[in-house]
Amino acid sequence: MEALMGCNDGLTSKIHMPAFYLAPLEGITGYIYRNAVRDFFGDGISKYYTPFIVVHEKRAMSSKEINDILPEHNEGITLIPQVLTDDPEGFLRIEKKLCEFGYREVNLNLGCPSKTVASKGRGAGFLGRKAALDDFLYSIFERRVMDISVKTRIGEVDTGEFFELLDIFNKYPIKELIIHPRVRYEYYKGSPHRDVFYEGFEKSVNPVCYNGDVNSAGDVAELLKGTGNRLEAVMTGRGMIRNPSLIRTLTGGQPYSKDELLEFLKRILSDYRGVFSGEKPVLQKMKELWSYMQYEFPDREKQISALLKCRSISEYRIMEGAVIASP
Ligand SMILES: Cc1cc2nc3c(=O)[nH]c(=O)nc-3n(C[C@H](O)[C@H](O)[C@H](O)COP(=O)(O)O)c2cc1C
Missing domain, CATH: 1.10.1200 (Non-ribosomal Peptide Synthetase Peptidyl Carrier Protein; Chain A)
Structure with missing residues (x-):
């Protein structure tokens, strides 16, 4: 994708532009919010992600979760449903259900840092259980019926974990690896470790998307510089909630009136x-x-x-x- 970037910051040269995705935010980016974004500020948004769907033992999905992914509630939106679990059978059960609804890609959440999720070894808590994570990925990739993408942090405790995690991720044909370069215990504090991201970008055999604190054309320019102009996708969450025309302006459109x-x-x-x-x-x-x-x-x-x-x-x-x- 190429575009004239930075109408607002004086950059006028033609440069490579990544695709932009709206991040999932539990409690915020449900179908009501997504539909409004599509209608008012949808220009430039390539994909939307659902907040995580939790795997339950006794039922596939709650009525709230089903409502959120119903195709009639998501017309004109490229939607990737996201699942949170450490149970391969549960994951595959929901994946099959999502396939029946017409979806062809499912996203695995390995990023949620919250205590209630991570202390059960799910989300970013799964990153600390590397052998179990490897077994889980083996099981789901062996029996999957659709593409699987992964949204991950770079470790549970320490950024050095990321390279061990990448060795695991590189074993599987992950459709897209969305990397939020913070560890679980950083929650949303401090700055993302972009240097670790750039290293991971080089080492990943799977396509990579960047996520974390993207709020301006300057942020995107920095990411492009750090990846030698090869970054294909950027996901933004809080920046879009704060300024819903962010992606539109990043792709050459007007800021909101x-x-x-x-x-x-x-x-x-x-x-x-x-x-x-x-x-x-x-x-x-x-x-x-x-x-x-x-x-x-x-x-x-x-x-x-x-x-x-x-x-x-x-x-x-x-x-x-x-x-x-x-x-
Ligand atoms: C309130 C809130 C809810 C979130 N819910 C989810 C979620 O359901 N699934 C997920 O993968 N990430 C979730 N995230 C993380 C965001 O998708 C994103 O990775 C994070 O906010 C960093 O990106 P940003 O700086 O562009 O917001 C949530 C973040 C916040 C603040």
Whole structure:
């Protein structure tokens, strides 16, 4: 992919551009959010990922999880469902179900750092159990019915683990290895270890996608430089929630206008009202978005603080306008 990059930062040369993906964020990037992004800011987004689907022993998927992947809830979206488990049988059970829904790629979560997940040896907790991880990958790749991609951190405790992990990943035909270069215990703190990423990029036999703290054209330019202009894909999460036109601008489009942002939020609010009963859960969802979007409006601290405290949707709408629309 080639594009004129950086209309906003003065770069005008034609350079290689990676594909851009919207990262999965549990509780945020469900189908309601994805549909609004597709309609308002979808230009330049090649793939979307579902938040993780948890494998249960007794049932394949919850009704919430099924709703999220239903093809009729994801029209015009290239969606990759993500699964979180350390049980090969459970993984294959869900993979088969996803295949029945028409999916042809499933993503394995090896990145979730949260205590509830990782302490059970799943997500980023699986990275500390390397022999078990190797056995798990062997079982699922031997019996898979579709492509498998992996979203991983670079270790559980120490960045040095990554090269041992890569030796394991390199044994399997992983469709795409999405690397978030932090270890589990770093959670989201500090800066991603881009130097470790560049080394991993060179050593991986599988296609690689970068993920972590991409917020600007400058970040993408740095990643391209570090990979000798060979990086094929970048995934961004919090940067997109904060500024939903991020990928559009990175691929040569316009930043959001105030009206566009207001309409985008109005649409999300209205769609949440359609699925939740009562105002409380709707407000909770909107406030969660604002916990990221607030950083776009550094001079509106007072209004944002009032928005995050408001108790009714009518109050919320007024504060939203005060943050975004007032001069
Ligand atoms: C609230 C929250 C929920 C997340 N949920 C998921 C998830 O379900 N699956 C996953 O692979 N990563 C999840 N992540 C991690 C993001 O996909 C991404 O890897 C991380 O935020 C770093 O990228 P970013 O700096 O572009 O946000 C979550 C992150 C946050 C902050």
